[in-house]
Amino acid sequence: MKILCDRAVLATAVQLAQQAVATRAAVPALSCIKLTAKDGRLTLQAADKDIAVEVPVAAVEVKEAGEALVPAKKLAEVVGECEGATVGFEVVKHTLTIKAERMKFSILGFDPKEFPSPKDPVTKTEFTVPAETLRRLIVRSVFAAATENTRFAMGGVYMERKAKRLRLVATDGRRLVVTRGDCSSATDGDTVAIVPTKAMNLLNRLASQPDDAVQVAKLEGRLAFTVGEGPEAAKLVTNLIEGTFPPFEDVIPKEHDRKVTCDVQQLLASVRRAGILTTEQSKGVKMGFNATELKISGSSPDVGEAEISMPLTGFQGQPIEIIFNPGYVTEALRLVDSSEITLEMKAPNKPGVFRVGQEFTYVVMPTGQA
Amino acid sequence: MPIRPLPPNLVNQIAAGEVVERPASVVKELVENALDAGATRIEVRLEGGGRDRIEVLDDGGGIPAEELALAVAPHATSKIASMEDLLQVGTYGFRGEALASIGSVSRLTVTSCPRRGSSASSIQVDHGRQESVRPAAGNPGTRIEVTNLFGEMPARRKFLRSEPTEAGRVVEALEWIALGRPGVAFTLWQESRKTLDLPAENDPARRVAAVLGAEAAADALTVEAEAALAPGSPISVWGRMARPAQAKVAAKGLRLTLNGRAIIDRGVLHAIREAYRGLIEPGRTPVGFLAIQIDPREVDVNVHPAKSEVRFRQPAAVHSFVHRAVKAALRTANLMPEMPITETAAPSSGGFMHFGTATSRATGSAPGFDYGTLAQALDGPAATAATALAHVQPAELPMPIASRRFLQAGRMWLVTSDEQGLVIVDQHALHERVMFERLRARTLAGALESQALLSPRIEPATALEVERLEEARPLLERLGFDVRAGGPRSLVVHAEPVFLIERRVDPVELLREWLGRDDFDAAGDGEAVLAKVLDMMACKAAVKAGDALSEREIAELLQQLDAIERATNCPHGRPTAMRIPWREIERRFGRG
Numbered sequence: 028m029k030i031l032c033d034r035a036v037l038a039t040a041v042q043l044a045q046q047a048v049a050t051r052a053a054v055p056a057l058s059c060i061k062l063t064a065k066d067g068r069l070t071l072q073a074a075d076k077d078i079a080v081e082v083p084v085a086a087v088e089v090k091e092a093g094e095a096l097v098p099a100k101k102l103a104e105v106v107g108e109c110e111g112a113t114v115g116f117e118v119v120k121h122t123l124t125i126k127a128e129r130m131k132f133s134i135l136g137f138d139p140k141e142f143p144s145p146k147d148p149v150t151k152t153e154f155t156v157p158a159e160t161l162r163r164l165i166v167r168s169v170f171a172a173a174t175e176n177t178r179f180a181m182g183g184v185y186m187e188r189k190a191k192r193l194r195l196v197a198t199d200g201r202r203l204v205v206t207r208g209d210c211s212s213a214t215d216g217d218t219v220a221i222v223p224t225k226a227m228n229l230l231n232r233l234a235s236q237p238d239d240a241v242q243v244a245k246l247e248g249r250l251a252f253t254v255g256e257g258p259e260a261a262k263l264v265t266n267l268i269e270g271t272f273p274p275f276e277d278v279i280p281k282e283h284d285r286k287v288t289c290d291v292q293q294l295l296a297s298v299r300r301a302g303i304l305t306t307e308q309s310k311g312v313k314m315g316f317n318a319t320e321l322k323i324s325g326s327s328p329d330v331g332e333a334e335i336s337m338p339l340t341g342f343q344g345q346p347i348e349i350i351f352n353p354g355y356v357t358e359a360l361r362l363v364d365s366s367e368i369t370l371e372m373k374a375p376n377k378p379g380v381f382r383v384g385q386e387f388t389y390v391v392m393p394t395g396q397a
Numbered sequence: 398m399p400i401r402p403l404p405p406n407l408v409n410q411i412a413a414g415e416v417v418e419r420p421a422s423v424v425k426e427l428v429e430n431a432l433d434a435g436a437t438r439i440e441v442r443l444e445g446g447g448r449d450r451i452e453v454l455d456d457g458g459g460i461p462a463e464e465l466a467l468a469v470a471p472h473a474t475s476k477i478a479s480m481e482d483l484l485q486v487g488t489y490g491f492r493g494e495a496l497a498s499i500g501s502v503s504r505l506t507v508t509s510c511p512r513r514g515s516s517a518s519s520i521q522v523d524h525g526r527q528e529s530v531r532p533a534a535g536n537p538g539t540r541i542e543v544t545n546l547f548g549e550m551p552a553r554r555k556f557l558r559s560e561p562t563e564a565g566r567v568v569e570a571l572e573w574i575a576l577g578r579p580g581v582a583f584t585l586w587q588e589s590r591k592t593l594d595l596p597a598e599n600d601p602a603r604r605v606a607a608v609l610g611a612e613a614a615a616d617a618l619t620v621e622a623e624a625a626l627a628p629g630s631p632i633s634v635w636g637r638m639a640r641p642a643q644a645k646v647a648a649k650g651l652r653l654t655l656n657g658r659a660i661i662d663r664g665v666l667h668a669i670r671e672a673y674r675g676l677i678e679p680g681r682t683p684v685g686f687l688a689i690q691i692d693p694r695e696v697d698v699n700v701h702p703a704k705s706e707v708r709f710r711q712p713a714a715v716h717s718f719v720h721r722a723v724k725a726a727l728r729t730a731n732l733m734p735e736m737p738i739t740e741t742a743a744p745s746s747g748g749f750m751h752f753g754t755a756t757s758r759a760t761g762s763a764p765g766f767d768y769g770t771l772a773q774a775l776d777g778p779a780a781t782a783a784t785a786l787a788h789v790q791p792a793e794l795p796m797p798i799a800s801r802r803f804l805q806a807g808r809m810w811l812v813t814s815d816e817q818g819l820v821i822v823d824q825h826a827l828h829e830r831v832m833f834e835r836l837r838a839r840t841l842a843g844a845l846e847s848q849a850l851l852s853p854r855i856e857p858a859t860a861l862e863v864e865r866l867e868e869a870r871p872l873l874e875r876l877g878f879d880v881r882a883g884g885p886r887s888l889v890v891h892a893e894p895v896f897l898i899e900r901r902v903d904p905v906e907l908l909r910e911w912l913g914r915d916d917f918d919a920a921g922d923g924e925a926v927l928a929k930v931l932d933m934m935a936c937k938a939a940v941k942a943g944d945a946l947s948e949r950e951i952a953e954l955l956q957q958l959d960a961i962e963r964a965t966n967c968p969h970g971r972p973t974a975m976r977i978p979w980r981e982i983e984r985r986f987g988r989g
Contacts, residue, residue, distance in 0.1 A: 200850050201898070278851040307832075308839040310895045311846050328842045329835060352848065352895060376849065392849040394895050 028093025028118040033086035048099040049075035056141040060099045065092040081262040094139035152242040154213035158234035164195045167206045173199035183268040188218040205388040226265035283371035285344030295360040301325040302353030311394040312353045317346040350395040420447025421566035426495035431455035442586040446560035456538040459511035462518035471497035501525040503546045509539040577654035579604035605637040613639040622722035630692040638685030641676035650684035668716045672723035809942040818978040826973040831957040833935035845877035846895040854890040862912040869919040900938035
């Protein structure tokens with residue numbers, strides 16, 4: 028293998044592929060990136076036990092086709108250090124030599140055959156969604172997925188497609204988010220899957236070109252995403268989380284007694300300010316709503332207290348005081364790109380529901396009341 | 398057998414069983430008599446650990462010849478005369494039993510010369526058989542000799558232990574008495590060796606140091622407090638308590654006196670241990686000495702013939718008084734232990750830190766430790782400012798570490814310095830301590846915050862866990878849990894503590910661990926049980942050894958070392974921080 032690449036394009040692609048590599052791999056090949064140069068193109072492949080990605084590198088001149096398998100971390104570090112416009116790769120007997128301006132590195136690699144070859148090729152596309160839509164849905168859902176590895180298949184994001192309507196749902200048992208968007212084309216029928224959070228985050232990065240289309244195909248126990256068209260497309264295949272996603276429809280309140288619409292930025296700033304003097308031991312902020320004003324206060328015995336108020340218009344219902352973890356509120360508000368958000372409440376010990384149209388529904392359980 | 402009155406000698410022998418158990422109790426009785434007689438120098442001589450011979454000499458008031466016969470008779474005393482006196486006993490003895498009891502179980506010789514008397518006289522009692530008073534030779538004061546202890550009572554004599562054991566108990570008894578009377582000189586001779594020499598002291602702290610030993614006495618804390626149990630009924634305490642690191646498994650390093658009398662009182666001992674809780678490992682007892690002065694009307698010392706147990710009129714008030722006094726002393730002290738560096742403790746190679754070799758600074762850069770940065774950190778402006786301040790207020794400065802530069806070494810240790818030396822902090826132990834204190838403070842303000850769940854979480858459980866759950870419910874509510882039994886084999890969780898979620902600890906895992914513990918107890922002393930669970934929570938939530946910390950996290954942790962009361966020990970009693978004194982480092986670098 029002998030190739031010449033654009034340094035910046037290469038660096039981005041290597042970084043991306045490195046994200047897929049297992050942090051603690053049992054097999055050395057799973058901590059590596061596989062480079063394949065043929066037909067005038069370079070492709071990077073990386074995998075862990077659940078996810079495999081294929082990242083094309085544009086702007087490459089292939090002088091001699093070939094393959095290499097080298098440790099991902101070292102490759103990323105080296106490419107990150109390279110200077111100049113181009114970087115040259117050359118492989119002799121599993122050793123990858125990287126040449127850039129005034130630099131030369133030789134990384135000892137492995138036999139490329141040790142890299143697990145992708146299983147059955149993607150056959151049937153179930154639906155296609157604009158990259159921009161998919162990214163928006165991912166960003167607005169993964170934050171609520173459980174980080175701790177717990178039950179209820181909550182370590183992933185529930186993906187549901189009915190005809191051309193796509194929903195992503197995530198929950199950690201304390202809050203739940205439902206985001207909706209439209210597919211550009213779809214087969215009849217439904218697609219239902221629980222996708223690991225890591226795959227979602229990678230897909231978000233792969234789908235960075237808003238105009239790309241993302242094709243989604245279902246395989247046996249897996250989903251395959253193809254970002255872009257033809258040989259330049261990036262691919263991600265992920266195992267799915269088995270199990271049943273909790274019956275989330277049941278926890279979305281069907282009715283409410285109080286409702287108010289707020290300016291997103293103003294609400295975000297107020298909650299953030301009220302949370303400054305809270306601690307891990309005294310986390311909650313109290314939100315007191317009445318017809319004209321929202322008072323948010325947060326305090327902890329060993330740090331101090333904050334009291335923030337903001338005017339309200341159009342509050343419907345009786346005044347209410349409800350306590351939330353401020354982090355749960357601000358995380359969501361930061362991701363909303365509309366200027367206004369609606370909050371519905373029923374009682375201090377019942378969930379609050381933040382809504383932006385039909386696209387975003389966020390249910391948060393209050394704190395403080397056992 | 399018809400009922401008959403017992404012969405007087407048998408009565409005395411039975412009574413002696415309560416007072417005279419072994420040589421140490423004989424010494425205690427005789428020394429206390431000497432103190433009651435106003436002695437300023439007391440000398441004790443033992444042979445065969447006291448089994449063969451005990452001699453107590455004092456320079457006290459002495460007994461006139463005509464009173465000698467009465468002195469060895471039962472229930473004869475010069476110390477109290479009426480019931481009134483008994484209610485406010487100011488002397489050690491008052492029952493008038495000691496000499497008669499000892500005389501009934503040994504061969505006792507009392508030789509005494511009243512200060513102003515011209516001549517001495519002597520009387521002997523051999524296992525209850527009193528002989529007549531004879532003139533004798535002797536200096537002013539009293540000399541009492543006890544030989545053949547339990548000589549006519551083989552059963553009692555058989556119960557005496559080996560010579561060193563009995564001698565050890567004598568030393569213990571004598572030291573204890575001596576702690577309460579620093580103004581009196583005590584010497585102990587065993588055979589012909591002087592084994593204890595306590596000169597009269599003006600400063601009671603010196604006496605405590607002499608008895609407790611140099612190690613425990615170094616940097617001991619002074620406990621001093623005064624209060625009133627009732628109007629006109631004062632209580633005060635003075636004492637020296639060794640630092641937590643000196644705590645011992647054996648309880649006898651902790652001595653108490655009450656109005657000068659050596660006592661054992663479970664309530665007061667408990668109060669002291671409670672004050673040390675969290676600073677010492679469970680099961681250990683702090684070392685030290687406390688002298689409590691109390692209005693004699695507030696205490697009944699006539700509970701036990703040996704008078705080592707007392708009964709307080711207001712035990713709870715005494716408990717809380719002592720507890721507060723000791724806690725206050727601990728709080729104001731800088732409890733960080735100094736690290737004694739021995740040759741073996743300083744690795745010449747390997748390890749993350751090298752002491753003493755000049756080359757290590759240049760070459761010994763173990764992972765995660767940058768000597769260049771260290772040097773920079775230590776020369777930083779904060780250190781200079783603090784040193785300057787130290788000149789102004791040397792003793793008052795606790796340890797303002799927060800403003801200092803620091804390093805994380807080996808992903809386990811935080812290294813910084815203060816005016817006294819290089820400070821090494823165990824990140825897990827400190828964080829655990831900090832969170833424990835915060836949680837405890839937070840529980841005082843009300844139940845911990847609780848995060849409700851969208852839908853109840855059903856978890857499998859053992860029958861034991863379910864059974865204990867009911868008992869644990871009130872405590873669990875304080876901790877922010879809402880958990881109910883969901884049948885004989887499952888728990889239903891409706892809400893979890895916010896704190897645990899924030900620290901990414903699975904609340905159910907913690908809950909089940911607690912419910913399954915061998916020493917599970919949800920009903921006992923509320924605060925102690927709560928402390929135990931909070932300790933578990935803090936331990937699980939704390940950063941672990943091996944966690945890389947950001948600069949901000951380190952800064953916050955070290956700030957808390959300054960802020961949190963007693964932060965120098967983690968809740969398990971392990972130290973959180975150690976200091977290598979500058980003088981030690983200077984010595985090692987050949988600058989000393």
